[in-house]
Amino acid sequence: MVKQERAARTRENLIRSAAEVFEQEGYAVASLTAISSRAGVSNGALHFHFASKEELAQEVEDAAVDAVEKMAEGCCDSAETLLQSLVDATCLLLAAVAGDPLVRAGFKLGRDPSRKSGEGGVSGWWWAWVRQLVAHAQEKGELAPGVPPEDAAAAIVAVTVGFEVLGTRNRDWTSRERATRFWALVLPLLAASPQQVPVGLDGTWGPAGEVAVTG
Numbered sequence: 001m002v003k004q005e006r007a008a009r010t011r012e013n014l015i016r017s018a019a020e021v022f023e024q025e026g027y028a029v030a031s032l033t034a035i036s037s038r039a040g041v042s043n044g045a046l047h048f049h050f051a052s053k054e055e056l057a058q059e060v061e062d063a064a065v066d067a068v069e070k071m072a073e074g075c076c077d078s079a080e081t082l083l084q085s086l087v088d089a090t091c092l093l094l095a096a097v098a099g100d101p102l103v104r105a106g107f108k109l110g111r112d113p114s115r116k117s118g119e120g121g122v123s124g125w126w127w128a129w130v131r132q133l134v135a136h137a138q139e140k141g142e143l144a145p146g147v148p149p150e151d152a153a154a155a156i157v158a159v160t161v162g163f164e165v166l167g168t169r170n171r172d173w174t175s176r177e178r179a180t181r182f183w184a185l186v187l188p189l190l191a192a193s194p195q196q197v198p199v200g201l202d203g204t205w206g207p208a209g210e211v212a213v214t215g
Helices: 002-025 032-039 043-049 053-078 082-099 101-110 121-139 149-167 176-190
Strands: none
Touching (some): 002 032, 053 082, 053 101, 053 121, 082 101
């Protein structure tokens, strides 16, 4: 049991270390030696858990998607409306981009041209999730009349991923204030009624980093 726990910790440490190296250096340049060194293990220990760099990269990508999925599910469980959950999830995603190298690596690996994977990493999962949520919001009458859900989802994902890319050079793009100002601009155009606009124009936030509900 102790050996299994130690192996699980080593595997988790390798995934986290790989995320940091992939995020900083990119997939093509990153070496397994650099990853094992950062994790404080030998190359042999790394190869015991992962047969190749691509397998390790896929594990990093999957771990990042899992983290974002759990975050989004938590927003859906706690929000009173679908639009509220969308606002919360978007803002928390950008906060994770700013503070978590695993999430940043998940985005970066998904669009790395040197990889053959076509899954799209976090971006691919995020696109599918936002499309589904916005479609459900229309079904529940939360979207304003005439708002095409596919176009709304595309705009939200394009801006979110755009903020992530710009944030690699300037973290202001993934700040709470930036996310709040985006939703303060967009939500009045999307929501069926003012009562369904869950973000305050003053940019106030809750204790867990969530946008505070006002009005």
